[in-house]
Amino acid sequence: TGYRKPDEEFFEELEEALIQADVGVTTSMQLVEKLQKICKERRIEDASLLKDVLAEEVARILGEEDIELNLKGQPFSVILVVGVNGVGKTTTIGKLAWFLKSQGKKVILAAGDTFRAAAIDQLEIWGNRAGVEVIKHQEGSDPAAVAFDAMQAARARKADVIIIDTAGRLHNKVNLMEELKKIKRVIQREVPDAPHEVLLVLDATTGQNAVNQAKIFGEAAGVTGIVLTKLDGTAKGGVIISIKNELKVPVKFIGIGEKMEDLRPFAPQEFASALFDRSDAKEM
Amino acid sequence: MAIFENLSERLQAAFKRLRGKGKVTEEDVSEVMREIRVALLEADVSYKVVKDFIKKVKERAVGQEVLASLTPAQQVIKIVHEELIELLGGIQSRLTTAPKPPTVIMLVGLQGAGKTTSAGKLANLLRKQGKKPLLVAADIYRPAAVKQLQVLGEQLQIPVFAMGTSVSAVNIAKGALEYAASHGRDMVIIDTAGRLHINEELMQELQDIKAAIKPHEILLVVDAMTGQTAVEVAETFNAQLGIDGVIMTKLDGDAKGGAALSVRAVTGKPIKFAGMGEKLDALEPFYPDRLASRILGM
Ligand SMILES: Nc1nc2c(ncn2[C@@H]2O[C@H](COP(=O)(O)OP(=O)(O)OP(=O)(O)O)[C@@H](O)[C@H]2O)c(=O)[nH]1
Ligand SMILES: Nc1nc2c(ncn2[C@@H]2O[C@H](COP(=O)(O)OP(=O)(O)OP(=O)(O)O)[C@@H](O)[C@H]2O)c(=O)[nH]1
Ligand SMILES: [K+]
Ligand SMILES: [Mg+2]
Ligand SMILES: [Mg+2]
Numbered sequence: 001t002g003y004r005k006p007d008e009e010f011f012e013e014l015e016e017a018l019i020q021a022d023v024g025v026t027t028s029m030q031l032v033e034k035l036q037k038i039c040k041e042r043r044i045e046d047a048s049l050l051k052d053v054l055a056e057e058v059a060r061i062l063g064e065e066d067i068e069l070n071l072k073g074q075p076f077s078v079i080l081v082v083g084v085n086g087v088g089k090t091t092t093i094g095k096l097a098w099f100l101k102s103q104g105k106k107v108i109l110a111a112g113d114t115f116r117a118a119a120i121d122q123l124e125i126w127g128n129r130a131g132v133e134v135i136k137h138q139e140g141s142d143p144a145a146v147a148f149d150a151m152q153a154a155r156a157r158k159a160d161v162i163i164i165d166t167a168g169r170l171h172n173k174v175n176l177m178e179e180l181k182k183i184k185r186v187i188q189r190e191v192p193d194a195p196h197e198v199l200l201v202l203d204a205t206t207g208q209n210a211v212n213q214a215k216i217f218g219e220a221a222g223v224t225g226i227v228l229t230k231l232d233g234t235a236k237g238g239v240i241i242s243i244k245n246e247l248k249v250p251v252k253f254i255g256i257g258e259k260m261e262d263l264r265p266f267a268p269q270e271f272a273s274a275l276f277d278r279s280d281a282k283e284m
Numbered sequence: 285m286a287i288f289e290n291l292s293e294r295l296q297a298a299f300k301r302l303r304g305k306g307k308v309t310e311e312d313v314s315e316v317m318r319e320i321r322v323a324l325l326e327a328d329v330s331y332k333v334v335k336d337f338i339k340k341v342k343e344r345a346v347g348q349e350v351l352a353s354l355t356p357a358q359q360v361i362k363i364v365h366e367e368l369i370e371l372l373g374g375i376q377s378r379l380t381t382a383p384k385p386p387t388v389i390m391l392v393g394l395q396g397a398g399k400t401t402s403a404g405k406l407a408n409l410l411r412k413q414g415k416k417p418l419l420v421a422a423d424i425y426r427p428a429a430v431k432q433l434q435v436l437g438e439q440l441q442i443p444v445f446a447m448g449t450s451v452s453a454v455n456i457a458k459g460a461l462e463y464a465a466s467h468g469r470d471m472v473i474i475d476t477a478g479r480l481h482i483n484e485e486l487m488q489e490l491q492d493i494k495a496a497i498k499p500h501e502i503l504l505v506v507d508a509m510t511g512q513t514a515v516e517v518a519e520t521f522n523a524q525l526g527i528d529g530v531i532m533t534k535l536d537g538d539a540k541g542g543a544a545l546s547v548r549a550v551t552g553k554p555i556k557f558a559g560m561g562e563k564l565d566a567l568e569p570f571y572p573d574r575l576a577s578r579i580l581g582m
Pocket of ligand 2: 086116168170393394395396397398399400401402423426429476477478479505533535536537558559560561562566
């Protein structure tokens with residue numbers, strides 16, 4: 001003996017581990033089937049080898065696209081940040097501002113969440129931490145007008161990047177999704193090819209609903225990349241595999257904490273390995 | 285797999301495949317159970333909870349009711365629905381009140397779950413019931429968390445007790461109790477910082493607050509969109525803190541909310557309220573039958 005055979009029980013456990021990582025039933029079953037096929041083809045006898053094969057497979061699904069931010073906009077690049085309530089948009093913007101600033105970029109933030117209590121103050125604190133300017137209006141004002149002002153400021157100050165915060169909104173609220181389109185239209189009046197990035201923030205603790213979020217935000221706002229936050233917990237964020245499989249939107253960054261430096265470029269291989277790195281997966 | 289929108293369509297299809305075979309057998313029921321399993325997992329019910337649930341439903345389903353029925357799909361759905369409601373518990377939106385006021389309620393949970401907003405909503409609800417709530421800003425970590433609660437307090441015209449962010453959360457909570465006593469506030473609602481259940485230091489902070497002020501209700505705030513991790517989160521908060529109930533937020537979205545089943549199953553604690561929006565009046569009693577129907581896509 002010495003090693004474990006890839007028998008039915010093994011594949012069942014594997015499916016369980018995937019589902020518990022929020023990969024979703026359909027995608028989990030597809031992955032397991034694929035693995036069973038590979039197992040036969042390559043005559044693999046040692047189950048421990050399959051862990052790497054699966055990680056490769058997952059990394060392949062996740063990693064085909066370029067994760068670099070498009071910052072080639074002229075005269076500056078515009079990043080619009082969207083997502084449902086409480087996922088980590090404002091925090092991610094703070095981190096991203098600091099990340100870009102430390103690469104020598106001049107960054108301006110737009111306090112486009114004029115709805116939530118103290119959302120503007122929260123962004124201002126992040127602006128101070130990162131050492132970048134924040135353009136804001138009063139609570140309750142039109143977010144599109146804030147975005148417009150930020151564009152003017154960016155032009156005047158010769159900024160490289162502006163990042164626009166938006167209020168959290170559930171994707172099934174049609175009027176709130178319309179508001180995003182309006183923000184985009186106003187931005188495009190200033191810089192026709194903007195926004196250069198529309199980042200959808202997804203919380204890694206979210207289950208299968210994240211697929212709907214990605215679909216509907218994708219349709220309404222033209223999402224160009226995903227930021228997967230709160231990966232410092234025990235959530236694996238496996239739903240991202242289904243999202244990538246179906247919608248082909250790349251994950252660009254991950255959030256791994258509440259501090260300014262807790263943002264990392266997405267590394268598919270590492271993410272894939274971490275998916276199976278749990279006690280339930282026993283001897284895998 | 286995702287051809288069928290909801291469980292009833294799925295089950296109907298499964299039984300259709302069986303039609304013409306004559307009597308429905310135990311194996312046929314197993315086949316149908318597989319469909320139910322998929323539907324529950326897609327609704328984010330925890331893997332382990334689903335396993336136990338399926339076992340229970342199967343036991344009932346192989347009884348005479350289904351096998352002899354002319355409408356087996358309907359019968360199975362009925363059983364699943366009933367068992368889901370049973371698992372979710374009754375309607376229990378009441379809060380324990382202290383024999384001697386103030387009643388102290390503490391909200392805890394992961395980052396971004398909706399604690400601060402729910403604190404405001406709860407204060408609003410209690411005031412409508414004739415109480416005099418006090419909101420307490422005990423999140424000293426998140427940028428502008430104190431301000432957020434103060435803005436909500438202002439909107440509601442309900443007092444907010446705050447001591448800034450350089451005093452410990454324990455001392456803020458203690459101070460709030462004194463303030464409530466001297467100002468005739470009979471309901472104290474404490475907003476705490478979001479934290480990961482695996483963060484020992486921050487979980488200790490909650491234990492310290494609990495030890496210092498002995499709250500009557502510790503409510504775990506859980507986002508309805510939460511996936512498989514809900515079980516671990518609820519288990520840990522309950523084990524380390526002893527929760528009394530749950531507030532499920534963001535049920536105005538289109539998430540199935542299977543996390544509710546997981547949380548209820550592993551803690552045995554009731555889901556007391558449902559968050560139905562961002563506005564301060566969007567807090568409702570939690571109705572188990574509605575959630576059961578939602579999970580089944582009915
Ligand atoms: N542990 C952890 N917490 C995070 C991470 N990113 C954000 N958070 C926390 O999540 C909570 C919500 O973050 P916000 O940035 O306010 O989220 P948001 O999407 O802007 O929220 P709304 O504007 O209310 O929709 C805060 O407590 C953050 O500190 C992360 O990567 N890890
Ligand atoms: N749609 C909807 N949004 C909600 C609900 N409850 C809270 N929110 C929103 O969710 C986001 C996070 O809410 P908060 O109350 O700040 O969450 P929190 O748990 O206090 O967050 P931290 O203090 O950062 O851990 C905000 O945008 C709220 O408006 C709800 O029931 N429905
Ligand atoms: K959340
Ligand atoms: Mg925000
Ligand atoms: Mg809060």
